[in-house]
Amino acid sequence: MKALLTVACCAGLILAFGCASDPAPSSPQPRLAPSQPNGLSELAGTMVAMDDQLARILKNMDETGFSWENQSLDVHSLLDRHPTDGSMVNRHFEDHAPLYRQAIAQFNASPSAEAFNRVVDACKSCHLGTCPGPLERIEKRRVASDASVRR
Numbered sequence: 843m844k845a846l847l848t849v850a851c852c853a854g855l856i857l858a859f860g861c862a863s864d865p866a867p868s869s870p871q872p873r874l875a876p877s878q879p880n881g882l883s884e885l886a887g888t889m890v891a892m893d894d895q896l897a898r899i900l901k902n903m904d905e906t907g908f909s910w911e912n913q914s915l916d917v918h919s920l921l922d923r924h925p926t927d928g929s930m931v932n933r934h935f936e937d938h939a940p941l942y943r944q945a946i947a948q949f950n951a952s953p954s955a956e957a958f959n960r961v962v963d964a965c966k967s968c969h970l971g972t973c974p975g976p977l978e979r980i981e982k983r984r985v986a987s988d989a990s991v992r993r
C-alpha cells in the first residue's frame with residue numbers, strides 16, 4: 843500500500859512538474875533558476891541539479907574540441923535531503939545512494955562515455971525501486987557508444 847502511494851505520488855509529481863517531458867516550458871519566467879523551482883522538495887531540487895549536470899556534459903559534446911578528460915561531475919549528498927514523501931527514502935534508496943556516489947567517483951577518476959553511462963545506470967537503478975516516473979528522462983542522458991574514446 844505504501845509502495846503504491848509512493849508510485850502514485852511520484853507519478854503525480856511528474857504530471858505536476860513535467861518531469862517526464864521537458865522541464866518547465868517556462869515562457870513566462872525564463873530567468874528562474876532551474877535548480878530552485880517552486881514547490882520542489884530538497885531531494886527533488888538536488889535531483890534536478892544532478893540531471894542538469896549530465897545534460898551539460900551532453901551539450902558540451904556538441905562543441906568542437908570536446909574531450910572526456912576535461913569533464914567532471916559534482917557529488918551531491920542524498921541521504922540528508924528531505925524528500926517529498928518520507929517513504930521514498932526506503933531501504934532501496936539507502937542501498938543505492940552509495941553506489942551512485944561510487945559511479946560519480948569512478949567517472950571523475952577516469953572520465954569516458956562508458957563511465958558516464960555507468961552514472962546513468964546508477965540513476966536508473968535507484969529509480970527502479972524508489973520513483974520510476976523519471977526513468978524515461980534518465981534514459982535520454984545515455985550517450986551513444988560511438989561517443990566513447992575507448993572502443
Ligand code: HEC
Pocket residue numbers: 855859861882883884885886887889890892893896920924925926927930931935936938939942961962964965966968969972973976979980
Ligand atoms: C539513491 C536514489 C536515487 C538516485 C541515485 C537518483 N535518484 Fe532521482 N530521485 C530519487 C527519488 C527518491 C526522487 C523523488 C524525490 C522527491 O520527490 O523528493 C527522485 C527524483 C528525481 C527527478 C524528479 C525531480 C522533480 O522534478 O520532481 C528526476 C528528474 C531525477 N530524480 C533524476 C535523476 C538523475 C538524472 C539521477 C542520476 C544523475 C538520479 N535521479 C539519481 C532517487 C534517486
